[in-house]
Amino acid sequence: xxxxxxxxxxxxxxxxxxxxxxxxxxxxxxxxxxxxxxxxxxxxxxxxxxxxxxxxxxxxxxxxxxxxxxxxxxxxxxxxxxxxxxxxxxxxxxxxxxxxxxxxxxxxxxxxxxxxxxxxxxxxxxxxxxxxxxxxxxxxxxxxxxxxxxxxxxxxxxxxxxxxxxxxxxxxxxxxxxxxxxxxxxxxxxxxxxxxxxxxxxxxxxxxxxxxxxxxxxxxxxxxxxxxxxxxxxxxxxxxxxxxxxxxxxxxxxxxxxxxxxxxxxxxxxxxxxxxxxxxxxxxxxxxxxx
Numbered sequence: 180x181x182x183x184x185x186x187x188x189x190x191x192x193x194x195x196x197x198x199x200x201x202x203x204x205x206x207x208x209x210x211x212x213x214x215x216x217x218x219x220x221x222x223x224x225x226x227x228x229x230x231x232x233x234x235x236x237x238x239x240x241x242x243x244x245x246x247x248x249x250x251x252x253x254x255x256x257x258x259x260x261x262x263x264x265x266x267x268x269x270x271x272x273x274x275x276x277x278x279x280x281x282x283x284x285x286x287x288x289x290x291x292x293x294x295x296x297x298x299x300x301x302x303x304x305x306x307x308x309x310x311x312x313x314x315x316x317x318x319x320x321x322x323x324x325x326x327x328x329x330x331x332x333x334x335x336x337x338x339x340x341x342x343x344x345x346x347x348x349x350x351x352x353x354x355x356x357x358x359x360x361x362x363x364x365x366x367x368x369x370x371x372x373x374x375x376x377x378x379x380x381x382x383x384x385x386x387x388x389x390x391x392x393x394x395x396x397x398x399x400x401x402x403x404x405x406x407x408x409x410x411x412x413x414x415x416x417x418x419x420x421x422x423x424x425x426x427x428x429x430x431x432x433x434x435x436x437x438x439x440x441x442x443x444x445x446x447x448x449x450x451x452x453x454x455x456x457x458x459x460x461x462x463x464x465x466x467x468x469x470x
Contacts, residue, residue, distance in 0.1 A: 220445065220449070223438050223441050223442055223445070224438075224442050224445075226434070226435070226438045227249055227250070227435065227438035227439040227441075227442045228243075228245040228246060228247070228249075229243055229245075229246070229435070230243075230246055230248070230435070231433075231434070231435050234434055234435060234438070235434075248435070249433075249435035249436050249438065249439040250439045250443075252433070252435070252436050252439075253436050253439045253440055253443070256436070257421060257424075257425060257436065257440070259416075259421060260418060260421045260440060260443075263416050263417050263418045263420065263421050264418045264443070264444075266332065266415055266416060266417050266418075267400075267401055267417040267418045267419075268401075269332050270332055270335045270336055270339065270400055270415070270417060271339075271396075271397050271400035271401045272397070273332065273336035273340075274335070274336045274337075274339035274340045274343075274396055274397075274400040275340075275393045275396045275397045275400065277336060277337070277340035278339070278340035278343045278344050278347055278392065278393075278396045279347065279389050279392050279393050279396070281340065281344045281347075281348075282344055282347035282348045282350070282351045282389075282392055283351055283377070283381075283382060283385070283389060284377075285344070285348040285351070286347075286348050286349075286350070286351025286352040286354070286355050286385075286388075287351070287355055287377050287381060289301065289348065289349075289352040290351075290352045290355035290356050291355070291360070291363065301349075304345040304348060304349065305345070305349070307345055308345045308346055312342065312405050312406065313405065315342075316405065316406065316409050316410075319338075320409060320410070323410055328410075329410055329411070329412070330410070330411045330412045330413060330414050330415050330416075331411075331414070331415050332415050334410050334415075335400075335406060335407060335410065335411065335415060335417070338406050338410070339396065339399065339400040339403060339406070340396065342399070343392075343395060343396045343399060346395070347392040347395065347396065350388055350391060350392055351385060351388050351389070351392065353388070354385045354387065354388030355381055355385050355388075358380075358381060358384050358385065362380050362381075362384075363376050363380065363381070366379070366380050390455065394451060394452070394455050397448075397451065398448050398451070398452070401444075401447065401448055402419060402444070402448065403417075403419070404419040404420070404423070407419060407420055408420060408423075418440075418443075418444050419444070421440065422437065422440045422441060422444065425437045425440060
């Protein structure tokens with residue numbers, strides 16, 4: 180054993196040095212990713228608090244006197260912006276509720292029942308999700324207009340929920356697959372119907388998956404632009420459309436007002452992601468580990 184000591188110590192030191200190097204590299208890469216992701220958001224927020232002349236000053240001033248003039252201008256010159264935030268909230272909440280309700284039902288069916296029709300429809304769900312939204316909007320426009328649904332909250336709620344229900348179904352299926360079937364059988368032995376089993380047994384245990392789906396749908400609905408542009412004009416107009424109007428203003432883009440509007444638009448979803456990140460991670464990694 181003493182004869183091996185001169186070889187063991189250098190090997191141990193080399194392994195420790197290698198582990199230290201890997202740790203430093205991982206920390207550096209993580210910091211780089213954080214800076215890359217956070218810098219645009221911080222730039223927008225800080226710029227919304229600068230005067231118009233200071234926004235594009237180079238080199239930028241790290242110390243400056245904050246001003247709320249752009250937020251005041253947003254509320255006065257673009258006074259419809261905060262009303263459209265209300266529209267965005269109505270549409271986002273409505274689409275989230277509809278998508279989650281449909282996904283928990285369909286996810287339960289895909290998890291607990293198996294046949295060739297269901298297996299084939301899974302491929303359809305995945306394939307239809309790969310289509311770009313513009314492919315769907317063009318043929319839908321005359322139909323929506325004929326049904327008198329243009330410029331309504333209802334059409335946006337249905338479109339946003341439909342766009343996400345396929346992916347959310349697969350997420351819910353993954354979460355429900357992890358719930359033992361013996362719980363279903365025990366509930367049915369006690370006299371529970373299929374609907375009661377779903378609502379009283381499956382739903383509480385799959386709540387984390389429902390939360391993940393709700394976050395995905397809400398963020399998409401809150402920020403979506405294309406469907407809102409095509410299917411709304413005035414009454415159901417959402418906040419992203421006002422931001423695009425600020426950019427396309429005839430008098431030129433008022434960057435301070437634009438940054439203020441983007442900041443207001445970003446804050447709710449940013450806070451939502453921060454406080455519900457564990458549900459987002461659970462949704463993104465659903466199915467990656469076999470339970």
